[in-house]
Amino acid sequence: MSETGIGASVRRKEDVRFITGNGRYTDDINQPGQTYAVFLRSPYARAKVGEIDASGALALDGVISVLTGADMAADGLGDIPCGWLVKQKDGSDMVSAPHPPLAHSVVNYVGEPYGIVIAETLAAAREGAELVMADFDELEAVVDLGGATGADQIHEGVPGNLAYDWELGEKADTEAALAAAAHVTRVDLSNNRLIPNAMEPRAALGVYDAATEDHTLYTTSQNPHLERLILSAFVQVAPEHKLRVVAPDVGGGFGSKIFVYAEETAVIWAARKVGRPVKWTADRSESFLADAHGRDHLTHAELGMDADGRFLALKVKTTANLGAYLSTFGSSVPTYLYGTLLAGQYATPNIHVEVEGVYTNTCPVDAYRGAGRPEATYVVERIVETAARELGKDPAELRRLNMIKPDQFPYETPVALVYDIGDYEASLDKALELVDYAGFAARRAASEAEGKKRGIGFACYIEACGLAPSQLAIQLGAGVGLYESGEIRVNPTGNVTVFTGSHSHGQGHETTFAQVVSDKFGIPFEDVEVVHGDTGRVEFGLGTYGSRSLAVGGSALIGAAEKLIAKGKKIAAHMLEADPEAVEFADGDFVVRDSNQSLSFGEVAFAAYVPTNYPTDLEPGFSEKAFYDPENFTYPAGTHIAEVEVDVATGVVKLVNFVAVDDFGHVINPMIVDGQVHGGVAQGAGQALLEHGIYDEYGQLVTGSYMDYCMPRADDVPDFTVDTTVTPCTHNPLGVKGCGEAGAIGSPAAIMNAVTDAVGDNTVSMPATPEKVWRALQG
Amino acid sequence: MEISLTVNGEARTLDVPDNTLLVDIIREHLGLTGTHVGCDTSQCGACTVHMNGAAIKSCAVLAGQADGAEVTTIEGIGTPDALHPMQAAFRECHALQCGFCTPGMIMRAIDLVENAAELDGQAVREGLEGNLCRCTGYQNIVKAVLTAAESA
DSSP: OOSSSTTOOOOOSTHHHHHTTOOOBGGGOOOTTOEEEEEEEOSSSSEEEEEEEOHHHHTSTTEEEEEEHHHHHHTTOOOOOOSBOOBOTTSOBOOOOOOOSSOSSEEOSTTOEEEEEEESSHHHHHHHHHHOEEEEEEOOOOOOSTTGGGSOOOSTTOGGGEEEEEEEEOHHHHHHHHHTOSEEEEEEEEEOOBOOOOSSOOEEEEEEETTTTEEEEEEOOSOHHHHHHHHHHTSOSSOGGGEEEEOOBOOOOTTTTTSOOHHHHHHHHHHHHHTSOEEEEOOHHHHHHHSOBBOOEEEEEEEEEOTTOOEEEEEEEEEEEEESSOOTTTTTTTTTTTGGGTTTTBOOSEEEEEEEEEEOSSOOBOOOTTTTHHHHHHHHHHHHHHHHHHHTOOHHHHHHHHBOOGGGOSEEOTTSOEEOOOOHHHHHHHHHHHHTGGGHHHHHHHHHHTTEEEEEEEEEEEOOBSOOOHHHHHHTTBSSOOOEEEEEEEOTTSOEEEEESSOOSSSOHHHHHHHHHHHHHTOOGGGEEEEOSBTTTSSOOOOSOTTOIIIIIIHHHHHHHHHHHHHHHHHHHHHTTOOGGGEEEETTEEEETTSSOEEEHHHHHHHHHSOSSOOTTSOSOOEEEEEEOOSSOBOOEEEEEEEEEEETTTOOEEEEEEEEEEEOBSOSOHHHHHHHHHHHHHHHHIIIIIOOOOBOTTSOBSOOSTTTSOOOOGGGSOOOEEEEEOOOOSSSTTOBOOOSSHHHHHHHHHHHHHHHHHHTOTTOOSSOOHHHHHHHHTO | OEEEEEETTEEEEEEOOTTOBHHHIIIIISOOTTSOOOOSSSOSOTTEEEETTEEEEGGGOBHHHHTTOEEEOGGGTOBTTBOOHHHHHHHHTTOOSSOSSHHHHHHHHHHHHHHOSSOOHHHHHHHTTTSOOSSSTTHHHHHHHHHHHHHO
């Protein structure tokens, strides 16, 4: 292994600009003649929009324009579409309520934008927004998830507020197996609503050039090409070739910056309307109100076992909150990214899941780190832990008994996935060793001696990453393909510019992708530059979500590299007067087999651009691109074990020990992978112990700031112990699986299993706040 | 109002509205965009800079309070060719991912190392309590601060 190649903890290329204050985030960009936008947002959860009187605002010095949803509709802009059409149980399509970027006749959640004030300064835009008088006719808001299907109808044509009623698996077989089971464990679970809170608030800067009709949108996006496609093809802001979307440095996403939102749509439209650049940057309060939220499920589950504890059947019924509108991928998260993962790591022969996706008068819910898989893991791992307690079995051993064994792969689950490879016991065993499972009883006794209760909890999770393949996904309702593009331009002097359709907003692709490409070509790491996030520079791409960047985007780069090597062999064979079949490429040199003749990568690149001694049947140039469409998902899996200590006097839960052993396949940069797990576990700890997006009965968000929504801070979490096991993915060239979400997928279940173990009450729900835990301790 | 202050060693005089926040002076008037705004309740710490030698949240300081002050931002502590030891430790320990909280975190950490009597992991965690990071889970930030403290 070289110091910078695959497997090395190379320090990141991108860091120098970030640690010196030279990052370039959207809000850091300014344009000559720039104006400032502030959005008019609904103060009500549900209301009819009446007359909007902007005269006061327009009279204010510095206010340039006030545009409303009606203006946007009059300009013929389309609705924001949902990108995944889920089929219901009866075969019919889900019901997608119209979602205009700016509301014009009704508003359906607090914070929904219905207009935009544009001014010379931000202060004037803010003051102007205060002066706009809008009439609202308030309607009864539908807020309670459990009662939503029986409440007032929010959208025309959507009876029962039901977007879809979906199922997967064999219902009759599952129920028969449950009826015949020696023991059935039942749980009722809620998966708390989370608010993503990337530290950089969303922002957009729209620029329109009237002379060329070019539109340029700088925005905080995880997938600028998808943004351009949707804004062109559906919303029809501008034709695709006249719209450039640039996502420069982006300060975290966690899913929330995948989606196409009202604000960037309105900003680029408004830039053309006012003939000047328009800039908007969200206040954190706006982020709370209007960034798509995550999770928010209610679930009943039943697990049937034989007398030995072997799983026979799992039945799951979930109500998923989709919010007021179907966000870009909102429909797919509680269905194809959730129901398909309910087999977990186990050989459960019968599984049936039903999901009701319902509308409520709350912010739309969509993918947030893990997206469906943390919810599935929570159901499976909470019910398995509960079953172990009911049967009096060791929770690790009950899991081991039911795990799919290494010789069973490829393994087809009852919920439509084919796991290609794994060794779940290897991760479990390593985690048991790292947590010192044998020593737990003594640690528990020590805690009790101090008047504290100690608990331990497991989660043996699986996830499906690198979403794939395109044809299957499109058959299942996806509106886009799930491939990725990569292009490698070798410059005449032999250094390399890599263009990827993936997007990095903290993941470190500029480093890891350079490691992959430099390793492949045997050239210095410093000679590789990675370009991403600009539709004007990168041909196409689907961006970064679902831990897909390396498995799909990295594989595309390998495809492009293979094409270059094949071409290089032809060039080298010509120059060295050898048979092309006799030329091999190794360690940066094209070598004629069984000879001392060779040409370096750089010499071949130069010859391709200065073709003096060059094959006549070969094009000059040394640049190739590839699209990679995976043939299957990847299946990262692992074991997470949490230990907590509970202060019985206050109910405060302290996470005192956390071990994560993950199988991500091959690892390109262990330092970056460990960092991804740390961050994911901290977010999962936030879900389990601290975070909760709460609306009151009127649909007002009562956790709308960092004073009310409890983010994990440095002293809320311990150091985590992280390690890996490796079974390489069988179907991509790098053998990688993806590491971005595992931390957030396994940890909530592990921590809640530990909390309920400590408290001795299985009904404590997330987040396990001191109040809830204290009440549970009172019995 | 007219205010005079020293920013990264350079004397500056500006005419700004009375209600201007120091962070807006830094970002909008002086174009030093390394200092970030991550919230509107002085809770996240992304805007942390040094004022008269102490780490402060620049979103909670009005222009008048900054008059006459000596301010240091992330741009003033090191350069790509000559990093401050805390900047170097952040890179070495992989203490940043998206980089958005990083300037504020580094400015806070420098103050912590310079002014704390003794630092261990817990003290660093408590000392960074006012700065939010959503990417790293804090583990490598703590490691970086302790690394920089050892070399200080």
